Amino acid sequence: MRILVTGGAGFVGSHLCEFLLGKGQKVLCVDNLFSSSKENIKQLLGNPSFSFIKHDIVEPLFIDGKIDHVYNLACPTSPLDYNRLPLETLQANAAGTWHILQVALRSGAKMVHASSSAIYGEPRDGQAITEDYWGYIDPVGPRSCYNEGKRFAESLISSYGAIKGLKFVIARIFNTFGPRMKLNDGRMMPDLISRALAGEPLVIYGSPDDVSTFCYVSDMVDGLVKLMEYNGNGIFNLGSPEPRKVGEVANLIMQLAGVKLPLQTKVPPAFLAKQGVPDITKVKETLGWFPLIPLEQGLRQAIDYFRAHQNLMRPGSAGPV
Numbered sequence: 001m002r003i004l005v006t007g008g009a010g011f012v013g014s015h016l017c018e019f020l021l022g023k024g025q026k027v028l029c030v031d032n033l034f035s036s037s038k039e040n041i042k043q044l045l046g047n048p049s050f051s052f053i054k055h056d057i058v059e060p061l062f063i064d065g066k067i068d069h070v071y072n073l074a075c076p077t078s079p080l081d082y083n084r085l086p087l088e089t090l091q092a093n094a095a096g097t098w099h100i101l102q103v104a105l106r107s108g109a110k111m112v113h114a115s116s117s118a119i120y121g122e123p124r125d126g127q128a129i130t131e132d133y134w135g136y137i138d139p140v141g142p143r144s145c146y147n148e149g150k151r152f153a154e155s156l157i158s159s160y161g162a163i164k165g166l167k168f169v170i171a172r173i174f175n176t177f178g179p180r181m182k183l184n185d186g187r188m189m190p191d192l193i194s195r196a197l198a199g200e201p202l203v204i205y206g207s208p209d210d211v212s213t214f215c216y217v218s219d220m221v222d223g224l225v226k227l228m229e230y231n232g233n234g235i236f237n238l239g240s241p242e243p244r245k246v247g248e249v250a251n252l253i254m255q256l257a258g259v260k261l262p263l264q265t266k267v268p269p270a271f272l273a274k275q276g277v278p279d280i281t282k283v284k285e286t287l288g289w290f291p292l293i294p295l296e297q298g299l300r301q302a303i304d305y306f307r308a309h310q311n312l313m314r315p316g317s318a319g320p321v
Contacts, residue, residue: 002067006031006071013036014040014044014180015217019218028053030061058088070112075150080186090148098160101166111166111167112170114224117175117278121273123274130282141270154170174213178216178302189249197310201262203265215291227283237279241279253299
């Protein structure tokens with residue numbers, strides 16, 4: 001098969017490209033490198049089944065030959081990136097999604113779109129979030145370029161699919177971590193790990209008793225592939241259903257990194273939001289998907305990666321998202 005992955009040089013996208021190549025597929029990776037890095041795909045560039053196209057999908061994209069599957073992951077996803085690139089984030093979700101839908105339609109390809117748990121906004125107290133929750137969103141707030149951008153993209157894909165007969169699945173991705181995350185991208189996991197490795201106090205934005213969930217990147221890739229294999233359209237949560245206290249995660253990171261450092265708490269910046277817990281009943285019952293990698297095992301892999309790269313980047317210190 002010939003598979004197009006937009007945002008393929010990003011964190012999740014690069015792991016997806018690597019997995020697909022390992023399954024014997026031909027992969028076309030499209031990325032503008034605004035918020036990603038060619039470093040993430042350097043080990044793939046010599047593979048004859050892999051092609052890299054530097055392109056911004058806010059401009060029309062034309063691919064020679066047939067495409068069988070399209071994974072659309074092109075969008076800044078970290079708070080530092082989408083606050084630095086708010087218009088580009090909106091354009092990626094609007095014009096970019098429109099252009100990739102046209103690529104899929106021309107080839108008769110199925111499309112899996114990477115949406116986000118951010119479309120739900122603030123979580124409902126004590127309740128896991130199901131796909132039928134409409135969300136609670138500020139349309140003009142500090143995160144609106146990302147939250148509303150993702151909501152618009154879902155509406156566009158749903159309408160386009162219904163009118164044009166395009167096969168699609170929307171993945172609402174919850175907090176994901178692992179190797180190839182940028183240490184300075186402003187998300188909680190790389191920020192805590194990079195501080196631990198640098199011997200700096202670990203900063204928690206909010207309370208140590210706040211909860212979040214953490215899905216290892218290989219589980220997320222497996223979920224995206226299963227959604228592509230699904231014989232139907234739909235919207236599915238992908239993420240870990242196991243809530244973990246942020247303070248406990250910080251202490252586990254210190255334990256695995258072999259350090260003991262103070263924990264500090266700070267008021268979260270305006271663009272940070274509380275994390276919801278996904279209800280994954282739908283994807284579990286429909287496709288048999290659920291995360292397999294325990295948090296500690298995933299953290300060991302992430303810490304090893306960040307330790308090897310800690311001299312290249314400094315902590316982002318923007319807090320959790």
